[in-house]
Amino acid sequence: MNVLVIGGGGREHAIADAMARSKQDTTMFAVMSKKNPGIAGLCRDFLLASETDVGKVVDYARSKNIDVAVIGPETPLAAGLADALSDAGIGVAGPKKAVAQIEFDKAWARNFMKEHNIAGCPDFKVFTDENGLNAFIAKLGSVAIKPAGLTGGKGVKVMGDQLPDIGSAVVYAAKLLEHGSVVVEEKLIGEEFTVQAFVDGKSLAFAPSVQDHKRIFEGDLGPNTGGMGSYTDAGILLPFLAEDDLKQAKQIMVDTVRALHEETGVPYQGILYGQFMLTKDGPKVIEFNARFGDPEAMNVLPLLETDFVDVVSAIANGTLADLDVRFSERATVCKYAVPKGYPDNPTKDSEVIVGDIGDAILLYSSVYEKDNRVYTTGSRAVAVVGIADTIADAEAIAQNALDNIKGDLQSRRDIGTAELVQKRIDHMKEIRGN
Numbered sequence: 001m002n003v004l005v006i007g008g009g010g011r012e013h014a015i016a017d018a019m020a021r022s023k024q025d026t027t028m029f030a031v032m033s034k035k036n037p038g039i040a041g042l043c044r045d046f047l048l049a050s051e052t053d054v055g056k057v058v059d060y061a062r063s064k065n066i067d068v069a070v071i072g073p074e075t076p077l078a079a080g081l082a083d084a085l086s087d088a089g090i091g092v093a094g095p096k097k098a099v100a101q102i103e104f105d106k107a108w109a110r111n112f113m114k115e116h117n118i119a120g121c122p123d124f125k126v127f128t129d130e131n132g133l134n135a136f137i138a139k140l141g142s143v144a145i146k147p148a149g150l151t152g153g154k155g156v157k158v159m160g161d162q163l164p165d166i167g168s169a170v171v172y173a174a175k176l177l178e179h180g181s182v183v184v185e186e187k188l189i190g191e192e193f194t195v196q197a198f199v200d201g202k203s204l205a206f207a208p209s210v211q212d213h214k215r216i217f218e219g220d221l222g223p224n225t226g227g228m229g230s231y232t233d234a235g236i237l238l239p240f241l242a243e244d245d246l247k248q249a250k251q252i253m254v255d256t257v258r259a260l261h262e263e264t265g266v267p268y269q270g271i272l273y274g275q276f277m278l279t280k281d282g283p284k285v286i287e288f289n290a291r292f293g294d295p296e297a298m299n300v301l302p303l304l305e306t307d308f309v310d311v312v313s314a315i316a317n318g319t320l321a322d323l324d325v326r327f328s329e330r331a332t333v334c335k336y337a338v339p340k341g342y343p344d345n346p347t348k349d350s351e352v353i354v355g356d357i358g359d360a361i362l363l364y365s366s367v368y369e370k371d372n373r374v375y376t377t378g379s380r381a382v383a384v385v386g387i388a389d390t391i392a393d394a395e396a397i398a399q400n401a402l403d404n405i406k407g408d409l410q411s412r413r414d415i416g417t418a419e420l421v422q423k424r425i426d427h428m429k430e431i432r433g434n
């Protein structure tokens with residue numbers, strides 16, 4: 001079988017690693033915009049091209065007789081790559097544009113949730129001009145302001161975090177309106193968690209839940225990033241997440257997949273990522289993504305016991321119900337090393353030197369290889385994953401690995417530590433009043 005990985009980041013390195021573990025006779029190919037040394041080392045051949053250059057990617061896939069392609073990032077989904085590959089007779093794990101909209105148009109996503117009565121939708125309104133903006137923000141009192149389009153996780157601002165008061169929320173929303181629609185929604189209060197599922201159009205197979213850490217600095221301070229690190233507990237729950245909470249979140253995703261098909265006539269085939277806020281009233285939807293999370297993919301893919309090539313084929317063929325999708329019940333901690341100054345003024349083109357990382361898994365992200373050396377690009381550089389029976393042991397493995405990676409880099413020591421995990425548990429207890 002010939003398989004194609006599209007994308008060149010840490011998430012795609014984790015996807016390629018999972019493919020490489022397959023027991024089947026597979027040959028791997030990749031399309032990426034920069035040479036990711038981790039992915040390149042696992043492939044028979046790769047094409048350096050923009051992942052959104054649909055024509056080029058399809059031509060390459062045809063020339064390599066690809067049986068099935070996995071699309072890692074959201075930008076090629078928004079460009080219609082899944083549609084084009086499918087039209088060319090190539091199997092795809094990655095949703096078509098009509099249903100990937102759930103990620104790349106946040107205004108469409110909220111209206112869709114409301115129309116289909118999907119549970120967990122916060123109070124919201126979509127604005128195309130300033131008419132009524134002031135009054136709605138004042139009515140909600142505490143809000144999140146979101147540009148409708150894709151911004152790489154950096155366009156959302158929340159009151160109490162990046163926006164000090166109602167006045168600044170109005171000013172920010174008005175500024176965003178110069179570039180397109182804006183979603184104003186109720187600020188959700190609680191703990192965030194991520195649920196990812198393989199979806200074949202009808203059936204969902206869920207991965208263990210994950211908690212990401214968006215802020216750049218320890219103690220959840222500073223600007224938002226793409227995600228500085230994440231953890232899973234041994235099993236499907238998180239230390240602050242009860243079985244019933246997860247059940248509700250999964251039901252929201254099941255209902256969403258069904259409603260997406262009803263709304264568009266297109267079955268959702270790919271990975272669905274639900275980002276939830278666990279509030280005092282249960283899980284609410286912060287957003288959906290039409291792909292694995294980065295870093296959340298790095299937590300769950302190494303735990304996958306089922307052959308990933310079988311999973312990907314089942315997604316493309318609509319046969320997921322016939323497959324027993326299993327994850328091992330171990331804890332994981334993933335931590336990113338990012339350039340100093342990231343995300344606002346990152347250093348670039350500085351060498352990353354990987355020493356002895358022990359038992360950790362190393363995933364290259366936004367780096368490039370030149371003359372057998374690896375350099376940063378300005379975005380998240382390399383991630384390490386520790387796997388163990390407890391979060392604490394997994395954290396120690398990941399932190400030890402990070403301590404042995406040298407360069408003009410920074411990271412968060414606190415992710416996965418007992419202290420920070422306890423803070424999450426205490427926060428949730430406080431919110432639920434017990």
Ligand code: AMP
Nearest residue numbers: 144153156158185186187188214286287
């Ligand atoms: P997003 O780009 O939609 O993932 O949003 C970035 C971050 O903004 C999320 O990880 C949340 O921390 C925060 N956020 C987004 N929407 C809300 C909301 N309605 N209430 C509170 N926080 C939010």
Ligand code: GLY
Nearest residue numbers: 226227293294295
């Ligand atoms: N880690 C958040 C995301 O991938 O969107």
